[in-house]
Amino acid sequence: MNDNEHLLKHIAKEPSAGYDRKIMDYIHNAATHGLYEIRGMGAKRAVPNFDDLVLLGASLSRYPLEGYREKCVTKTVLGTRFASKPIELEIPITIAGMSFGALSANVKESLGRAATELGTSTTTGDGGMTAEERQSSKTLVYQCLPSRYGFNPDDVRRADAIEIVIGQGAKPGGGGMLLGQKISPRVAKMRTLPEGIDQRSACRHPDWTGPDDLVIKIQELREMTDWEKPIYVKVGATRTFHDVKLAVHAGADVIVVDGMQGGTAATQTCFIEHVGIPTLAALRQAVDALEDLDMKGKVQLIISGGVRTGADVAKALAMGADAVAIGQGVLYALGCNHDAYTLDGAVHSACDDYANLGTAAGFCHHCHTGRCPVGITTQDEQLAQRLMPDLGAKRLKNYLKTLNMELTTLARACGKQNVHHLEREDLAAMTIEAAAMARLPLAGTDWVPGF
Amino acid sequence: MDSLSFDLAATPLRDLNRFLHKEAVTQGIRHVTVLHPDGAHNIAVGLDAPVAVEIAGHAGYYAAGMLKHGEVTIQGNAGTGVAENMMSGKVHVKGFASVSAGASAHGGLLVVDGDTSLRCGISLKGGDIVVGGSVGSFSGFMAQAGRMVICGNAGDALGDSLYEAVIYVRGNIKSLGADARIEDMAESDYQAVGELLAAAGFSYDPHEFKRVASAKSLYHWNADANQEY
Ligand code: SF4
Numbered sequence: 001m002n003d004n005e006h007l008l009k010h011i012a013k014e015p016s017a018g019y020d021r022k023i024m025d026y027i028h029n030a031a032t033h034g035l036y037e038i039r040g041m042g043a044k045r046a047v048p049n050f051d052d053l054v055l056l057g058a059s060l061s062r063y064p065l066e067g068y069r070e071k072c073v074t075k076t077v078l079g080t081r082f083a084s085k086p087i088e089l090e091i092p093i094t095i096a097g098m099s100f101g102a103l104s105a106n107v108k109e110s111l112g113r114a115a116t117e118l119g120t121s122t123t124t125g126d127g128g129m130t131a132e133e134r135q136s137s138k139t140l141v142y143q144c145l146p147s148r149y150g151f152n153p154d155d156v157r158r159a160d161a162i163e164i165v166i167g168q169g170a171k172p173g174g175g176g177m178l179l180g181q182k183i184s185p186r187v188a189k190m191r192t193l194p195e196g197i198d199q200r201s202a203c204r205h206p207d208w209t210g211p212d213d214l215v216i217k218i219q220e221l222r223e224m225t226d227w228e229k230p231i232y233v234k235v236g237a238t239r240t241f242h243d244v245k246l247a248v249h250a251g252a253d254v255i256v257v258d259g260m261q262g263g264t265a266a267t268q269t270c271f272i273e274h275v276g277i278p279t280l281a282a283l284r285q286a287v288d289a290l291e292d293l294d295m296k297g298k299v300q301l302i303i304s305g306g307v308r309t310g311a312d313v314a315k316a317l318a319m320g321a322d323a324v325a326i327g328q329g330v331l332y333a334l335g336c337n338h339d340a341y342t343l344d345g346a347v348h349s350a351c352d353d354y355a356n357l358g359t360a361a362g363f364c365h366h367c368h369t370g371r372c373p374v375g376i377t378t379q380d381e382q383l384a385q386r387l388m389p390d391l392g393a394k395r396l397k398n399y400l401k402t403l404n405m406e407l408t409t410l411a412r413a414c415g416k417q418n419v420h421h422l423e424r425e426d427l428a429a430m431t432i433e434a435a436a437m438a439r440l441p442l443a444g445t446d447w448v449p450g451f
Numbered sequence: 452m453d454s455l456s457f458d459l460a461a462t463p464l465r466d467l468n469r470f471l472h473k474e475a476v477t478q479g480i481r482h483v484t485v486l487h488p489d490g491a492h493n494i495a496v497g498l499d500a501p502v503a504v505e506i507a508g509h510a511g512y513y514a515a516g517m518l519k520h521g522e523v524t525i526q527g528n529a530g531t532g533v534a535e536n537m538m539s540g541k542v543h544v545k546g547f548a549s550v551s552a553g554a555s556a557h558g559g560l561l562v563v564d565g566d567t568s569l570r571c572g573i574s575l576k577g578g579d580i581v582v583g584g585s586v587g588s589f590s591g592f593m594a595q596a597g598r599m600v601i602c603g604n605a606g607d608a609l610g611d612s613l614y615e616a617v618i619y620v621r622g623n624i625k626s627l628g629a630d631a632r633i634e635d636m637a638e639s640d641y642q643a644v645g646e647l648l649a650a651a652g653f654s655y656d657p658h659e660f661k662r663v664a665s666a667k668s669l670y671h672w673n674a675d676a677n678q679e680y
Contacts, residue, residue: 035672147574148536148554148555148574148576151536151555152517152536152538152557153497153499153517153519153536153538154519156497156517157497180671191595192557192576192577192595192596192614193595193614194614194615194670197614197670197671198670198671198672202574202593206535206551206554206555206570206573206574206592207513207531207532207535207536207551207554207555207573208531208532208551213512213531216492216493216511216512216513216531217512217513219492219493220492220493220496220512220513220516223464223465223468223493223496223497224496224497224516224517225497226468226469226472226473227465
């Protein structure tokens with residue numbers, strides 16, 4: 001091969017940055033099927049996140065608390081603004097709203113049992129409240145979604161708090177989806193839908209439109225519940241500063257902000273990857289809005305979307321959240337993307353089941369198919385046996401306990417007797433992007449980009 | 452004494468709703484009159500007892516919202532979302548109703564003597580709605596189950612993305628929404644319309660009505676159907 005041939009060979013194989021393998025596959029797939037891709041879980045692209053922040057532990061200018069001996073309070077109270085019965089939690093880590101339909105009834109029960117043992121809350125989802133989750137959850141937040149599937153006054157009265165869902169981080173501006181495989185007889189009945197249809201939920205509430213209407217809708221739910229239960233408002237992260245202000249004006253007790261990394265059971269990939277802003281940016285905007293209105297501490301803030309570790313929780317609290325909500329982390333704790341499952345006390349490989357879905361453990365996002373290899377996001381009775389409530393509750397409890405231990409360890413290292421005393425001053429950013437979004441100084445400097 | 456009246460010009464709404472939720476049944480009150488409602492929002496929301504509530508005037512948003520068992524009569528007009536998410540019982544609006552009347556109602560009967568605005572019966576889940584006048588655009592949007600009887604005309608996009616709910620219209624339909632179609636009336640349809648008209652107190656002939664139901668072409672994803680979403 002002469003030099004020229006060698007050169008030509010390289011040029012012939014030059015990959016295109018704009019049309020790389022991924023985008024070519026996307027176009028081939030679109031041309032073959034004429035339909036957008038729908039999948040589960042959250043954004044896979046890299047976005048600035050809590051890993052881009054570090055905590056400034058105590059040294060000479062601050063002194064730390066003894067890691068294993070000194071007390072560090074984690075108690076968290078939500079809904080103190082108007083509700084006569086606020087939610088009191090032992091830890092600031094809650095379980096995010098996920099539907100029965102997306103998840104099996106066994107999983108719903110696992111979540112309730114683990115949350116109850118650790119003194120935190122679980123949340124219903126699109127599709128209503130199941131008896132299993134009400135019975136197993138000491139503190140249950142009942143979502144009022146645009147679809148209103150299964151929404152009814154008895155469950156409103158049975159709930160401990162009501163969450164009006166305006167949007168979700170994975171798809172702000174879009175409605176939920178549940179593909180036919182998951183519309184089992186029970187799911188269909190709860191949602192008043194024909195079995196097996198590809199369900200697309202509404203993206204707007206049927207009985208109110210703007211923030212002025214929301215004032216009256218919130219008042220309705222308060223009147224319904226005799227002003228006892230906290231009313232949460234959940235928004236997907238986009239124009240978070242304004243949305244949080246409007247939700248506060250509308251009378252919310254608690255605001256839940258779900259960043260773009262937040263998961264979903266089934267949504268168009270173009271939504272998951274391209275709509276919304278990262279949790280880090282949204283959290284800062286939400287806190288700014290509350291501070292601007294002098295409502296910090298009066299209206300509580302829950303942040304969700306890519307909260308995975310105790311360090312994430314500590315950083316979220318330091319930035320100004322009162323609590324976090326976890327969805328995908330919970331699924332992983334239950335065994336999502338694990339290569340094996342336990343059935344009748346024996347461990348079985350799930351590799352063939354992942355392969356049948358065209359994926360492998362570690363890469364799966366196939367919740368929308370209803371064929372979850374480890375029995376989490378399924379309505380198939382046999383698959384659902386792969387995650388029984390005893391094991392599910394135990395694994396989730398361990399995960400939440402670990403997060404809480406990490407949280408308190410880090411808080412003590414920052415010299416805090418109460419995790420809610422973590423503050424922005426305890427943080428620095430590792431990248432310019434994170435510094436700009438979280439509006440924190442770049443580590444080792446006092447430079448906040450743009451300020 | 453089994454009746455009581457609340458004058459909203461002098462008594463807060465909270466007192467009325469608390470009474471309806473917690474005391475009406477225990478005190479044996481079966482009939483409550485609400486005086487001077489003057490468009491107040493959230494009157495009688497969450498009523499869960501066989502109590503008749505008569506609203507002597509106009510009601511604001513969500514009157515009789517999430518009703519179960521009770522019977523609520525509004526002598527005047529009703530604001531947004533009257534009888535929204537009703538489970539059972541009956542709501543009768545003697546005047547006109549604003550947007551989203553009977554939204555997401557799972558059961559019970561909503562009767563509106565006059566017209567309703569946009570999105571009447573949106574997201575309906577099993578309730579029945581009878582409108583003496585006409586309904587605005589997007590009525591019956593994504594209605595899942597239940598029946599609507601419209602004695603007047605229907606606006607644009609009637610029954611868009613319908614599931615299993617059925618809409619009967621006596622007058623003109625400005626346009627049908629995606630996946631809604633006019634179907635032949637069967638004997639069971641005439642009977643259903645007759646019963647609903649009788650329950651609502653209207654004397655129209657069921658044979659004057661046409662049936663709108665779902666063509667079910669949106670039930671499953673199909674790339675070649677050129678779906679708009
Ligand atoms: S393992 Fe199950 S829960 Fe996890 S992504 Fe795959 S289908 Fe979804």
